[in-house]
Amino acid sequence: MKIHSRLTSIATLLTLALSTGAESVTSPDGRLIVTVDAEGGIPAYSVSYDGAEIIRRSPLGFKSNIGDFSSDMTLTGSKSGTVNKSFDQDKLKKSHIDYNANTLATTFKNTKGGKMKVEWQVADNDIAFRYIIPAQGESRSMVVESEATGYRFPEETTVFMTPQSDPMIGWKRTKPSYEEYYITDAAVGTPSQYGHGFTFPALMKVGDKGWVLLSESGVDGYYCGSHLSDSKEGVYTIAYPMEGENNGNGSASPGIALPGKTPWRTITVGRTLAPIVETTAPWNVVEPLYTTSRPANLGKGTWSWLLWQDNSINAEDQRKFVDLAHAMGYQNVLIDNWWDKNIGRDGMKELIGYARSKGVNVILWYSSSGYWNDIEQSPVNHMDRPIVRKKEMAWLRDMGVKAIKVDFFGGDKQETMRLYEDILSDAADYGLDVIFHGCTLPRGWERMYPNYVGSEAVLASENLVFEQKFCDMEAFHATLHPFIRNAAGIMEYGGTVLNHRLNRGNDGGTERRTGDAFQLATAVLFQNPVQNFALAPNNLTDAPSDAISFMKDVPTTWDDVKFIDGYPGRYAVVARRSGNKWYIAGVNATAKPLKLTLDLKPLGLTSDTIRMLADRNGKELKATDVKIKQGEVKVVIEPDGGVVLTATM
Numbered sequence: 001m002k003i004h005s006r007l008t009s010i011a012t013l014l015t016l017a018l019s020t021g022a023e024s025v026t027s028p029d030g031r032l033i034v035t036v037d038a039e040g041g042i043p044a045y046s047v048s049y050d051g052a053e054i055i056r057r058s059p060l061g062f063k064s065n066i067g068d069f070s071s072d073m074t075l076t077g078s079k080s081g082t083v084n085k086s087f088d089q090d091k092l093k094k095s096h097i098d099y100n101a102n103t104l105a106t107t108f109k110n111t112k113g114g115k116m117k118v119e120w121q122v123a124d125n126d127i128a129f130r131y132i133i134p135a136q137g138e139s140r141s142m143v144v145e146s147e148a149t150g151y152r153f154p155e156e157t158t159v160f161m162t163p164q165s166d167p168m169i170g171w172k173r174t175k176p177s178y179e180e181y182y183i184t185d186a187a188v189g190t191p192s193q194y195g196h197g198f199t200f201p202a203l204m205k206v207g208d209k210g211w212v213l214l215s216e217s218g219v220d221g222y223y224c225g226s227h228l229s230d231s232k233e234g235v236y237t238i239a240y241p242m243e244g245e246n247n248g249n250g251s252a253s254p255g256i257a258l259p260g261k262t263p264w265r266t267i268t269v270g271r272t273l274a275p276i277v278e279t280t281a282p283w284n285v286v287e288p289l290y291t292t293s294r295p296a297n298l299g300k301g302t303w304s305w306l307l308w309q310d311n312s313i314n315a316e317d318q319r320k321f322v323d324l325a326h327a328m329g330y331q332n333v334l335i336d337n338w339w340d341k342n343i344g345r346d347g348m349k350e351l352i353g354y355a356r357s358k359g360v361n362v363i364l365w366y367s368s369s370g371y372w373n374d375i376e377q378s379p380v381n382h383m384d385r386p387i388v389r390k391k392e393m394a395w396l397r398d399m400g401v402k403a404i405k406v407d408f409f410g411g412d413k414q415e416t417m418r419l420y421e422d423i424l425s426d427a428a429d430y431g432l433d434v435i436f437h438g439c440t441l442p443r444g445w446e447r448m449y450p451n452y453v454g455s456e457a458v459l460a461s462e463n464l465v466f467e468q469k470f471c472d473m474e475a476f477h478a479t480l481h482p483f484i485r486n487a488a489g490i491m492e493y494g495g496t497v498l499n500h501r502l503n504r505g506n507d508g509g510t511e512r513r514t515g516d517a518f519q520l521a522t523a524v525l526f527q528n529p530v531q532n533f534a535l536a537p538n539n540l541t542d543a544p545s546d547a548i549s550f551m552k553d554v555p556t557t558w559d560d561v562k563f564i565d566g567y568p569g570r571y572a573v574v575a576r577r578s579g580n581k582w583y584i585a586g587v588n589a590t591a592k593p594l595k596l597t598l599d600l601k602p603l604g605l606t607s608d609t610i611r612m613l614a615d616r617n618g619k620e621l622k623a624t625d626v627k628i629k630q631g632e633v634k635v636v637i638e639p640d641g642g643v644v645l646t647a648t649m
Helices: 002-019 274-278 315-328 344-357 386-399 414-429 468-472 474-478 516-525 545-553
Strands: 023-026 032-037 044-049 052-059 062-064 073-088 096-110 115-122 126-133 141-147 150-152 157-161 183-187 202-206 210-217 235-239 255-257 264-270 299-303 332-335 361-367 403-407 433-437 452-455 530-533 560-567 571-578 581-588 594-599 609-616 620-627 632-637 642-648
Touching: 023 073, 023 096, 023 115, 032 073, 032 096, 032 115, 032 126, 044 264, 052 210, 052 235, 096 126, 141 235, 210 274, 264 274, 274 560, 299 315, 315 332, 315 344, 315 545, 332 530, 344 361, 344 386, 361 386, 386 414, 414 433, 468 474, 474 516, 474 581, 516 545, 516 571, 516 581, 516 609, 516 620, 516 642, 545 609, 545 620, 560 581, 560 594, 571 594, 581 594, 581 632, 609 632, 620 632, 632 642
Parallel strands: 299 332, 299 530, 332 361, 361 403, 403 433, 433 452
Antiparallel strands: 023 032, 032 044, 044 052, 052 150, 062 141, 073 096, 096 115, 115 126, 126 264, 141 255, 150 235, 157 183, 157 202, 202 210, 210 264, 560 571, 571 581, 581 642, 594 632, 609 620, 609 642
C-alpha cells in the first residue's frame, strides 16, 4: 500500500511537471525529486521525498550589476545526465565514498537576453545545485548584488539553527565567528537574535515527513561565504556578508569573472536523522585544488591553554604537555598565544627540538592579523600578507613545525575567503597543515585543500572555562553537533575534559556537570582528524584508569559512521568505525535516565558481548561487558552522562 501511494505521488508530480513546462530530476533510488520551473517568469524549484512535499516552490536566481536573473525569466532548455565517482579521504566521516547522482542542467533566459544555467545533482538523500553564468554580451565580469535563492518549508516545520551575529562585537570585536547559541525545535519563521538571519548549516524537521539539512560547499577565494536570511513571507533566502564585517574591509557582494559559477548549495533530506549524520554532500561535489608533498599529519594532541590558560605558555609548562603527549602516545602538542613573547624564538627552537626527541609534533598558534579586530595576543600580523607569511612559514618549516592554528577571522567576505585559501596554499608549499579557529564554517575544504585539518566555527570547549552557564548546558550542546555543525564539516572542538573543576589545580573555577563517560563519548561524537584534547598532566594519576586507557586508544580518523539513535537537544547515539573496530558513543541531555535499546545490526558485529564504559551514580565511571541479543543491546544513559561501547567486527 505504501509503495503504491509513493508511486502514485511520483506519477502526479511528473504529470504536473510535464503540464507546466517544468523539468524534474530524481535520485537514483527514486525517492527524492527536484522539480524546476519558471511559472510567472520566476525561476523556482520544489523538493519532494517519498511523495511528500519537503520544500515548497521556492525562488531561484539573483540580481547583479549587469542584470536581473530572478524575474521575467523563461525556462528555455534542459539536459540530463549522471555523475558516478569514487574517492578515498582520511579526514572525513567515511574513508571511502561512492557517489552516484542524476544531474539536470536547466537554462533560463530573461527578456533582455541574459542567460543563466542552474546545475543540479541529486543523489539518494542529497541535492546540490549552483548557478553557471555565461558571458553576457560584452560583459566579462559581474557583481552579484543579491540572491533570490530561497527555501520555503511547510508550516509544520521546526528549525534548529544558530544566528548570524552582529559584526565587530564580542571579545576584541572578533565576531561573527559562528559561536552563538542555538534555537531548537523553534517554529519556522522564528526571528534570529540579531536580525541578520542564521548561519549554515541549518537543520529543519518537516513535521512527520522528515529532516532537512541546508548548507553550502565549494566556497573558495572566488566567492563569499553565505548564510540564511530571516524568513520573509515564509522563505529563507541566501544572504551575503554584512558591510561591517572585518572592520568594513572588503566587499559584501561577490564578484566573479564570466563565464563563472557560484558555490554549491546543498540540501540533505531523510525520513530519519541517519542521512543527516551520515551525509557526505559537502565533499561529493568538489575536487582537490592542489597536491601536497606529504599527507596531512593527523592524530591526537595535548593543549595546555584550555585548563591552564595564558599563564601556561612558558617553556616549563609546555614541556609538561609534551611529556603528557608522549605518555599518551599522542602525535601533537598545541602551543597557544603569546609563545613568541613568553618563550621566544630561540626558546621555541629548543622546545620544538625537545618535542621532536619525544616523537611529538608541535602546532603553533597565530592571529590571522591585527587590523580587522582588536587582538593583541601574539604573534599578530604574520598571516595576513604573503611576504611576511612566507617568511614566517619558512622559519616554521626549518624548525620542524608540522601545523599552525590561525585564529580570529571575523567575517565571510570574498576577501576573507581568499585569505583562508592563501594561508592554506602557502602552508602547503612549506609542508604545514592548518587549523582555523574563531572562523567560518568549512565548505567542502576537507577535500579541496589537502593540508586543511580543522575549523572551530562552533561554541567550543573553551567556553567551559569562561562561564558556568556553558558547563550547565554542555550536554545540550553535545546532542546538537552530530546533527548540525559536525554533519556538514569537521569540527575542532578541543573537548574531553577529565578534570572535574576547570582550572590548573582541579580544585577551582567552573565545575563540570557531565560524567567521565560523557566526556569520553565526545571524543567519538565530535569528528575532527586532529583532536587537541583537554587532558592535563594530573589526569595520568587522578583520572580513572579506564578513561586514560580509552583516550590512549581512541582514533581520530574513521572509516565509517552510522546514526544509531537520538534527537537534537535531547540525546545522541552515533557509531564510528576505525578498521574492524566500532565505537558507539551516546550522551543524554535530558533530566532523567535514558533507557535505550540500540539496534547494532547495521554494524555487522559478530561477537555476542560488547565492552561498555558508562556513567553511574553521578560521575562514577563503570566498565562492564554487556550482552548483544538479536543484534540489540540495552543501555541506560544517566542525565548529563554518557556511554561508550566498543566492539570488533
